[in-house]
Amino acid sequence: MSKIRPLADLREASPVVLPSLLLCDFGNLEREVQELEAAGVRGYHLDVMDGHFVPNMSYGLPIVEAMRRLTDLPLDVHLMISDPGKYVRRFAEAGADVLTIHAEAVEDPRPVLEEIRELGVGAGLAVNPATPVTKIEPALSLCHLVLVMSVVPGFGGQAFDEGALDKLRTLRRQLPDDVLLEVDGGVNEATISACGEAGAQLLVAGSAIFGKSDYAAAVAKLTRLAGANR
Ligand code: DX5
Ligand code: ZN
Numbered sequence: 001m002s003k004i005r006p007l008a009d010l011r012e013a014s015p016v017v018l019p020s021l022l023l024c025d026f027g028n029l030e031r032e033v034q035e036l037e038a039a040g041v042r043g044y045h046l047d048v049m050d051g052h053f054v055p056n057m058s059y060g061l062p063i064v065e066a067m068r069r070l071t072d073l074p075l076d077v078h079l080m081i082s083d084p085g086k087y088v089r090r091f092a093e094a095g096a097d098v099l100t101i102h103a104e105a106v107e108d109p110r111p112v113l114e115e116i117r118e119l120g121v122g123a124g125l126a127v128n129p130a131t132p133v134t135k136i137e138p139a140l141s142l143c144h145l146v147l148v149m150s151v152v153p154g155f156g157g158q159a160f161d162e163g164a165l166d167k168l169r170t171l172r173r174q175l176p177d178d179v180l181l182e183v184d185g186g187v188n189e190a191t192i193s194a195c196g197e198a199g200a201q202l203l204v205a206g207s208a209i210f211g212k213s214d215y216a217a218a219v220a221k222l223t224r225l226a227g228a229n230r
Contacts, residue, residue, distance in 0.1 A: 006074035006097035007122045007144050010043060011180055014201035015226035017192075017219055018045040018076055020184070021067070022058055023156045023210040029063075033070045036209075039216035043074035045184070045204045047156075048091075050081040053105050054154035061094045068095025076145075076202065078126065078184065080153045081105065085112040092119040100124030100147050100182075103136050113142040124182070128152060129161045133170050143179055146171055148200070151185025156206035160186030165198045172199030192222055197229040 010016050019041055024032045036044075046064060051057035067075055077096040081087065084101040091099055099116045101124070103109055109125055116123040124145035125136055129152060140146070148171065150164035164183055171181055182202035183195045195203055203226050205218075212218040 017222045020045045020206035022047040023206045039219045046077045053082040054080045056154040064094040092121045098122035102126045109139045145180040147182045160191040168198035192225045193228045196226040
């Protein structure tokens with residue numbers, strides 16, 4: 001079992017809906033965190049984008065540091081960046097509890113995953129819709145978490161790619177029980193039950209939460225639907 005407490009907390013609480021910090025109001029981050037925690041969220045998914053690995057830029061270390069000051073809940077940091085190995089130490093020092101790199105951003109994810117583990121942080125590996133599960137099989141033994149993208153990364157508010165469901169089912173069969181399975185992109189009231197049924201334990205939601213005025217109602221409904229068919 002992983003010795004990293006935030007991972008164990010998320011596993012015990014699963015299915016967990018994680019708000020994706022991309023479409024939130026960054027001008028009022030403290031208020032957003034207060035509202036989300038009042039709504040019962042169990043952690044945060046931070047979408048770091050470099051404008052190179054993905055055709056969009058979001059934020060980097062300062063927002064991770066700010067979130068670390070604002071909450072004790074797990075920070076699940078999704079690195080949509082090229083050459084992530086250059087930055088994992090600084091993101092760990094900034095307060096990330098999980099660092100997920102993209103299989104498409106590195107020649108071989110294993111050395112970077114090993115470094116993340118040595119930093120005492122959860123090691124995650126993400127696959128885009130076009131990347132087959134076979135590509136990451138050699139690295140699965142180093143993963144605390146596997147992230148199946150159900151959109152092409154770079155933007156919130158995109159349509160869910162159903163191909164993610166087969167990948168989730170395949171990975172759930174292959175992965176040991178203590179490895180967390182996460183899905184990200186287009187997860188909403190219409191798609192989340194199928195994700196939970198396919199084995200996703202962490203379900204990232206951006207527009208399905210931040211597009212609503214009542215965060216508590218949105219998080220509660222998504223969480224109920226995520227566990228509906230498990
Ligand atoms: C996309 C990000 C996702 C996205 C989720 O590159 O990794 O986390 O922000 O937003 P929705 O839920 O609106 O697709
Ligand atoms: Zn993400």
